[in-house]
Structures are given as structure tokens and as C-alpha cells.
Amino acid sequence: METHNFSIEFFPPKTPEGAEKLRATRRQLAELRPKYFSVTFGAGGSTQQGTLDTVLEIQSEGHPAAPHLSCVGGSRESVRAILQQFQAHGIRRLVALRGDLPSGYGGAGEFRYANELVEFIRAETGDWFHIEVAAYPEMHPQARSPQDDLQNFARKVKAGANAAITQYFYNADSYFQFVDGVRKLGVDVPIVAGIMPITNYTQLMRFSEMCGAEIPRWVRLKLASFGDDTASIKAFGLDVVTALCERLLAGGAPGLHFYSMNQAVATTAIWQRLVSR
Numbered sequence: 001m002e003t004h005n006f007s008i009e010f011f012p013p014k015t016p017e018g019a020e021k022l023r024a025t026r027r028q029l030a031e032l033r034p035k036y037f038s039v040t041f042g043a044g045g046s047t048q049q050g051t052l053d054t055v056l057e058i059q060s061e062g063h064p065a066a067p068h069l070s071c072v073g074g075s076r077e078s079v080r081a082i083l084q085q086f087q088a089h090g091i092r093r094l095v096a097l098r099g100d101l102p103s104g105y106g107g108a109g110e111f112r113y114a115n116e117l118v119e120f121i122r123a124e125t126g127d128w129f130h131i132e133v134a135a136y137p138e139m140h141p142q143a144r145s146p147q148d149d150l151q152n153f154a155r156k157v158k159a160g161a162n163a164a165i166t167q168y169f170y171n172a173d174s175y176f177q178f179v180d181g182v183r184k185l186g187v188d189v190p191i192v193a194g195i196m197p198i199t200n201y202t203q204l205m206r207f208s209e210m211c212g213a214e215i216p217r218w219v220r221l222k223l224a225s226f227g228d229d230t231a232s233i234k235a236f237g238l239d240v241v242t243a244l245c246e247r248l249l250a251g252g253a254p255g256l257h258f259y260s261m262n263q264a265v266a267t268t269a270i271w272q273r274l275v276s277r
């Protein structure tokens with residue numbers, strides 16, 4: 001199976017130990033030859049330097065890397081400076097987001113939505129960057145309605161995005177429905193499926209609550225039934241997520257983007273199963 005449309009996401013490490021651990025994770029994951037690694041960006045610029053440092057380290061190891069850039073809380077001037085910094089370092093790909101401000105952060109800044117960021121990036125830098133944006137097959141939690149969310153997604157693409165990566169999900173039909181819906185709105189960019197490996201029940205429930213991803217009832221009940229038996233959780237998670245990936249690829253998904261959580265084992269296991277079949 002072709003692996004050129006697989007990508008892998010990291011978050012910037014906060015400590016020297018975290019940075020060292022991420023290097024080891026990367027060495028393992030680089031063997032899978034992903035198309036690129038991406039590195040998240042804390043809303044409000046809280047990880048700006050960490051994101052850039054991690055991207056530059058990945059580039060220096062000879063792998064393509066894309067920083068995420070979230071605009072909420074930022075000004076035109078601050079985003080312009082970041083874009084110039086990315087250009088100066090030869091970065092050609094980025095993931096453009098609105099982001100979420102932590103509560104109590106204060107003003108929302110000069111950008112309200114990701115479509116304004118994409119428009120600004122194109123106005124400032126032309127075609128320099130390949131721009132990915134976020135997509136929500138199960139609807140963004142703040143959207144007024146699924147239809148409204150589709151329209152907002154289409155607006156973001158029309159502002160100049162080249163491709164999209166979805167929030168993670170475990171219902172393949174939500175992805176296919178979403179893709180059908182946006183194609184009807186004239187959006188024809190690739191929509192890569194975001195994949196969250198399942199390794200930890202409590203963490204999965206917490207993240208999914210925050211980002212609006214639904215865990216199917218049968219998956220939730222089964223995971224809960226394993227209690228502290230992490231080996232069974234991981235084995236079941238591997239089966240469920242590999243089957244999801246197979247269904248997505250068979251149904252035409254142009255690629256997979258793995259939310260690695262800076263861990264190599266689960267992503268590698270899914271990937272190896274996919275390529276061995």
C-alpha cells in the first residue's frame with residue numbers, strides 16, 4: 001500500500017526530557033516514511049518558539065515538517081512576523097487554524113475565524129505555503145448547525161486552503177457524509193482523515209468530550225469493561241482503529257493523519273497492519 005499520504009502530528013515538548021523522548025519517537029516513526037510531520041501550536045502563541053524549534057529540528061533530520069499556526073488572540077502584525085520567520089527558514093507547508101483561547105485569556109485578537117487567517121496568509125505570502133485547514137465530520141462543537149459548519153468549512157477552503165485534515169472520529173460514515181456534503185458545495189480539495197489511536201480510556205473520553213468526537217457506544221462499553229487492563233485496551237483499540245482506517249482508505253480517503261500524542265507504538269502498529277494487508 002502507498003504510504004505517501006500518511007502524516008504524523010506531534011505537540012512541542014515542554015521539557016528537555018520531553019524533547020529527548022520525542023527524538024526517540026521520531027526516529028521510530030521516520031522509518032514509516034510519512035509524507036510530513038506536523039507540530040501543533042498553542043492558541044495565543046503559547047508554544048510559538050517550541051513549535052518552530054521542533055519543526056526546525058525535524059527539518060534538520062531531513063524530514064518534511066509543517067508547523068500549525070493558530071490565529072485567535074493574535075494580531076496581523078504578530079501573525080505576519082511568524083509567517084516571515086517560517087519563510088526565512090524555508091518552511092513551505094502549514095496547518096492554519098483559529099485555535100481556542102484558554103478561559104480568562106482576554107481579548108480575541110484581530111482574527112475571528114480560520115478563513116480570515118487563510119485569506120491573510122495568501123494576501124501576505126501568495127502561493128508560498130501549502131495550507132491545510134481543519135475539518136469536522138461530526139461538526140465543530142461551536143457550530144450553529146451541521147449545514148452552517150459545512151458552509152464555514154467551504155469558506156475557509158475558498159479563501160485559499162489546499163487541503164484539509166479532519167478532527168478524529170470513529171464513525172466512518174460521518175467522514176463520507178461530510179466529504180459528500182462539501183463536494184456539493186464545490187469544494188474539491190483532498191480531505192485527509194485524522195486518526196486518533198486508542199491506548200488510554202480515560203484520556204480518550206476527556207479529549208473526545210472537549211473536541212466533540214463521538215465514541216460509539218459499543219466501543220465505549222467495551223473499553224470501560226477492560227478496567228485497568230491496558231493490554232486489552234490497546235489490543236482492542238488497534239483492531240477498531242485499523243478497521244476504521246481500512247474502511248476510510250477503501251472508501252476513497254486520500255490519506256491519514258495520525259495524532260501520535262508523541263508516542264510511536266500505537267501509530268506504528270496501525271500502520272504496519274495497514275501495509276501488511
Ligand code: FAD
Nearest residue numbers: 040041043068097098099113114134140142143152165167
Ligand atoms: P474555524 O474554521 O474558524 O471554525 C470555528 C467555528 O466557527 C466553527 O464552529 C465554525 O463553524 C465557525 N465559523 C467559522 N468561520 C465562520 C464565519 N466566517 N462566520 C461564522 N462562524 C464561523 N488548536 C490549536 O490551538 N493548535 C493546534 O495546533 C491545533 N491543531 C489542530 C489540527 C487539526 C487537524 C484539527 C482538526 C484541530 C486543531 N486544533 C488546534 C483545534 C482547533 O483550533 C479548534 O477545533 C478550534 O475550535 C477551531 O479551529 P478552526 O481552525 O477549525 O476554526
